[in-house]
Amino acid sequence: MPPSAAAPTTETPPAAPRRKQPGLGRAALLLTDSAAWTIGFGSGAWTRYEFDLTTGQLVRALAVGALAAALHAAIASLGRRYLGRHPLGSLPDLRALSVTVACTAILVFLADIAQPDRPVPASTPLVGSAVALLLMVCVRVAYRHRRDRWLRPDTRSATPVLLFGLGSAGQGLLHALVTDPQGRYLPVGLLDDDLDKHNLRIDGVRVLGGRREIREAVAQTGATTVIFSVANADADLIREIRAATLQAGADFKVLPPVSELVDHRISVADVRDVEIDDLLGRRQVAAALVTADSALTGQRVLVTGAGGSIGAELCRQILRADPAELMMLDRDESALHSLQLSATGRALLDGPELILADLRDGEGIARIIRERRPDVIFHAAALKHLTLLQRHPGEAIKTNIWGTLSVLNAARDVARFVNISTDKAANPISVLGYSKRITERLTAYAAANGTGTFLSVRFGNVLSSRGSVVTAFRSQIDAGLPITVTHPDVTRYLMSVHEAVQLVLHAAAIGRDGEALVLDMGAPVRIDDLARQLAAQAPGQPRIVYTGLRPGEKLHEDLLGDGEPDVRPLHPLISHVSVPPLNPTEVTGLDPFDEPEKVIEQLAWLCGQPDQGAPAVALVPNTRNARPSSSRST
Numbered sequence: 001m002p003p004s005a006a007a008p009t010t011e012t013p014p015a016a017p018r019r020k021q022p023g024l025g026r027a028a029l030l031l032t033d034s035a036a037w038t039i040g041f042g043s044g045a046w047t048r049y050e051f052d053l054t055t056g057q058l059v060r061a062l063a064v065g066a067l068a069a070a071l072h073a074a075i076a077s078l079g080r081r082y083l084g085r086h087p088l089g090s091l092p093d094l095r096a097l098s099v100t101v102a103c104t105a106i107l108v109f110l111a112d113i114a115q116p117d118r119p120v121p122a123s124t125p126l127v128g129s130a131v132a133l134l135l136m137v138c139v140r141v142a143y144r145h146r147r148d149r150w151l152r153p154d155t156r157s158a159t160p161v162l163l164f165g166l167g168s169a170g171q172g173l174l175h176a177l178v179t180d181p182q183g184r185y186l187p188v189g190l191l192d193d194d195l196d197k198h199n200l201r202i203d204g205v206r207v208l209g210g211r212r213e214i215r216e217a218v219a220q221t222g223a224t225t226v227i228f229s230v231a232n233a234d235a236d237l238i239r240e241i242r243a244a245t246l247q248a249g250a251d252f253k254v255l256p257p258v259s260e261l262v263d264h265r266i267s268v269a270d271v272r273d274v275e276i277d278d279l280l281g282r283r284q285v286a287a288a289l290v291t292a293d294s295a296l297t298g299q300r301v302l303v304t305g306a307g308g309s310i311g312a313e314l315c316r317q318i319l320r321a322d323p324a325e326l327m328m329l330d331r332d333e334s335a336l337h338s339l340q341l342s343a344t345g346r347a348l349l350d351g352p353e354l355i356l357a358d359l360r361d362g363e364g365i366a367r368i369i370r371e372r373r374p375d376v377i378f379h380a381a382a383l384k385h386l387t388l389l390q391r392h393p394g395e396a397i398k399t400n401i402w403g404t405l406s407v408l409n410a411a412r413d414v415a416r417f418v419n420i421s422t423d424k425a426a427n428p429i430s431v432l433g434y435s436k437r438i439t440e441r442l443t444a445y446a447a448a449n450g451t452g453t454f455l456s457v458r459f460g461n462v463l464s465s466r467g468s469v470v471t472a473f474r475s476q477i478d479a480g481l482p483i484t485v486t487h488p489d490v491t492r493y494l495m496s497v498h499e500a501v502q503l504v505l506h507a508a509a510i511g512r513d514g515e516a517l518v519l520d521m522g523a524p525v526r527i528d529d530l531a532r533q534l535a536a537q538a539p540g541q542p543r544i545v546y547t548g549l550r551p552g553e554k555l556h557e558d559l560l561g562d563g564e565p566d567v568r569p570l571h572p573l574i575s576h577v578s579v580p581p582l583n584p585t586e587v588t589g590l591d592p593f594d595e596p597e598k599v600i601e602q603l604a605w606l607c608g609q610p611d612q613g614a615p616a617v618a619l620v621p622n623t624r625n626a627r628p629s630s631s632r633s634t
Contacts, residue, residue: 029088032139033076033132034069037104040132041065044124060119064108065128072104088140097136105129148204151179158186162223162250164211164241165230166192169255171202173229173270178203185271188221211241215248225251227271239533242274276463276470276533295509296321299415302374303328304359304407305381307335309462310420313497314378314504316343327372329355330381359403366410376416378504379407382436386424389431390552393599394592400435401442401587408446408454408584418508419443419456421516423493426458426561430552434603440516441582445612447514448581455511456579457504458518460493460557473531477538482545483531490549491524491556503574510570518559518575580611 045061046053053061086093109125112118161177163170170192177187190202193210200207208217214226226245228238238254245252254274301318305311306328312335315328330336336354341347355372357364359381369377382400383389389396404419411417421440424433440456447454463470469492476483499519507517531544549555560566564577586606592599 029139030073033072033136034066036132036135036139037069037072037128038062038065039135040130041068041120041124041128043131044126044128045120047127048121048123057120061124061128064112064120064124065132068104068108068125068128068132071107072100075103076100088143090144093140094137097140098133101129101133101136148178151181153177153180153183153186155186158184159225160188160221160223161185161225161227162189162191162208162214162217162221163187163205163227163229164191164214165228165233166190166194166197166202166207167230169231170229173227173255174203174205178205185225185227188223189217191217191226211244214241214244218245218248218250223250225253228252228254228274231255238274274537276530296323296376296505298322298324299375300325300373301327301376301378302369302372303378303380304330305379305420306330307332307339308380309468309497310500310504311378311380312339312342313501314380315339317501317505318378319343325372326353327355327374328353329357329368331356331358359406360398362402362406362409365406369407369410369414374411374414376418376508377407377411377414378418378420378508379404380420382420382439384422384432386430386432386552387550389435390550390600391596393431393596393603394594396431396435396603397587397590397592397599400432401438401590404439405442405584405587408442411452412446412450413452415452416508417443417446417452417454418504418511419454420504421456421458423458423460423518423557423559424554425516426558426564428604428607429554431600431603432552434600434607437607438582438587438603440579441607442584442587444514444579445581445583453511453513455507455513456516457507457511458516458559458577459495459500459503460521460524460559461495462500463494463496469527469530470534473534477534477542480540480542482543483535484545484547485528485531486547486549486553487555488528488546489555490527490553492527493521493557493559494525494530495519495521506571506574510574512576514579514581516577516579518577520573520575521559524556582606582609583612586612 041061041064042058045057049057086096105125105128108129109122112120112125113122163174163177166174170190174187174190177183177185187203187205190197190205190207191209191211191214192198192207195210197207198209208220217223218226226241226248228241230237242252252274253271255270256272296318301323303311303315303318303326306315307330311328311330315326318326328336328339330339333349333356336356337347337349340349340351340354355368357368359365381403383395408417419439421436422432424430425436425440426433428434428437440458443454443456462468473483503517503519511517528544535542535544560575560577566575567577568575570576586609590599590602594602
C-alpha cells in the first residue's frame with residue numbers, strides 16, 4: 001500500500017518504565033551477616049593489639065568470627081529469623097537481631113575464656129559482636145530506606161501535594177500516601193501551626209511551616225494541591241486555609257470528619273473536594289450518636305420513598321446491618337435503578353428487593369405489606385417542595401396524608417414504624433408543614449391503637465439532597481445565572497444526609513410509641529451565607545438576587561412547636577416530643593379538589609384539633625373523586 005493510502009496512526013507516548021522492587025534474599029542476608037561477624041572480630045582483635053596485628057592473630061580472629069557467624073546462623077534459624085518472621089529493617093526485626101547477636105556473643109565469650117590458651121583476647125567477642133551488630137543494622141536500615149523510597153508514588157505521574165495538619169489523622173494520611181507506589185498524590189512538604197513540629201521530618205517529608213508559609217511552601221516545592229488533614233476542624237480554619245491555598249495558586253482538598261473515618265483506616269481514597277458543610281461548619285452531630293443499625297440485623301425492613309435522597313441513604317446504611325430482607329419501594333423507576341446501582345453495584349432491576357408502587361394505591365400498598373410481611377417500616381415517601389404544595393394543596397392530601405394513612409392502615413402488625421417528618425411540622429404555616437404535622441398525629445394515633453411501636457422523626461433541611469437549596473444554587477451557578485435568595489436574613493437548620501439517616505436509625509432503636517424525635521441541630525445557618533460560600537467557590541463571582549419570602553415560608557424555622565417541652569430522657573442530643581393523636585376519620589373526608597384556600601384552611605384546622613385517641617377503625621381514604629397524579633419521593 002502506498003504511503004499516502006496508509007491508515008492514519010496515533011502515537012501513544014511510552015509508558016514510564018516500571019520500577020523494580022528492591023529485594024534482599026535469605027542467601028544474601030546470611031552472607032552479609034557472616035561478613036559482619038568476621039569483620040567485627042577482625043576489628044576487635046586489631047584494636048585490642050593497638051593496630052599491630054600479626055598474621056597468626058588475624059587468622060585466629062577471623063576463624064573465631066566465622067564460627068560466631070555459623071553460631072549466629074544456627075540461633076537465627078531456630079527463631080526463624082531468615083524466614084521473614086519480621087519485616088526486614090522493622091523495629092521487631094532489629095530487636096530480634098539484637099537478641100540473636102547478644103546470645104551469640106555470650107556463647108563465644110564463654111567458650112573463649114574456657115580455653116586454657118584463648119584463641120582471641122577476651123575483649124574480642126564483646127567488641128567484635130558490637131561492630132558486627134552495627135554493620136548488620138546498617139545493611140538492614142539501608143535496605144529499608146531503599147524500600148521506603150520505592151514505595152513512594154512515582155514523581156513522574158503523581159501530583160505533588162502539601163499536607164496541612166499533622167495530628168493523628170494527618171500523619172495517618174501521610175503514611176498512606178508515602179507507602180502507595182501507585183498513588184496519585186506525592187507529599188513534598190508538610191504544614192502545621194505547632195512550632196515544635198517545624199523543620200521536623202516525618203516519613204522523610206519536612207515540615208515547612210504553618211498557615212503563614214502556605215504561599216512560600218507552594219512556590220518552594222512546586223506543589224499543585226494542599227490537602228487539609230485536620231479532622232473535625234472548625235469552619236473558620238477551613239475557610240482561611242482554603243483562601244490562602246487558592247491565593248497561592250494551588251487546589252484545595254480535605255479529609256472528611258472523624259465520624260466518616262471511624263470504621264476504617266485513613267487512605268488516599270478519603271481525600272475529597274471541599275463540601276459546603278465543611279465551609280459552613282455543620283457540626284457532625286451524628287458522630288455523637290451510637291448507631292443502632294445492629295437492631296435491624298435479621299429483620300425484614302421496608303423503606304418507602306427509597307429512591308429519594310433520605311430513602312436511598314437509608315437503604316445503603318440498612319444494608320450494612322445485614323437485614324434478613326430489605327424492600328425498597330418507590331414509584332420512580334429511574335430512582336430505583338440508580339438506587340440499586342449505588343447500593344449493590346448492579347442495576348438489572350430484576351430482584352424482588354425493588355418494589356414499584358404508588359402510595360396513592362391503598363389496596364396495592366396493603367397487598368404488598370400483607371405479602372412481604374416487613375418487621376420494620378421506614379416511611380420516607382412524600383411530596384416536599386413547599387411552594388408547589390402551597391399552590392396544589394390537594395396533592396399534599398393525596399400523597400402526604402392519604403398515602404401515609406394507607407401505609408399505617410396496612411402496617412398495624414409491624415414491630416416498628418418510623419415516619420420521617422420535617423421541622424416545618426413545628427408551628428406549621430405551610431401546606432407542607434400542615435401535611436407533615438398531620439402525619440405525625442396519624443402516626444401517634446396508630447401508636448395508641450396498634451401493637452407495635454409507631455413514631456416520627458423530625459429534622460431540618462438536608463444538604464445537597466435532591467431539590468435542596470444547595471442543589472438549586474449550584475445549578476444556577478453552573479448555568480451562569482444569578483443566585484436567588486428569598487431574604488437576606490432567612491435561616492434554616494441544615495444537616496448532612498449521613499446525619500439525617502443516623503438519626504432515623506437511632507430513632508428506630510430508642511423511640512417510644514407516639515413520639516416525635518427531634519435532633520439538636522445546633523445553630524441555624526443563614527441562607528445568604530450559604531449562597532456567598534458557594535459563590536466564592538465559583539468562577540466569575542455570580543451575583544445574588546433577593547426575591548422575597550414566598551407564601552408559607554418562615555423567616556426562621558422551629559424545631560419544637562409551641563407547648564412542646566425540650567425533654568431529652570435518653571440522649572443529650574435528641575428531644576422526645578409527645579404528639580397528640582388524630583383520628584383518621586378527620587382526614588378521610590378531605591376534598592383535594594376543593595378551592596386551594598379552603599383546603600389550606602381545613603389542613604390548618606386539623607393541625608389544631610385536640611387529642612383524639614378513640615378506638616382504631618380500619619379506614620380507607622376517600623379517593624372516589626381522586627384523579628391519577630404523579631408523586632415524588634423525598
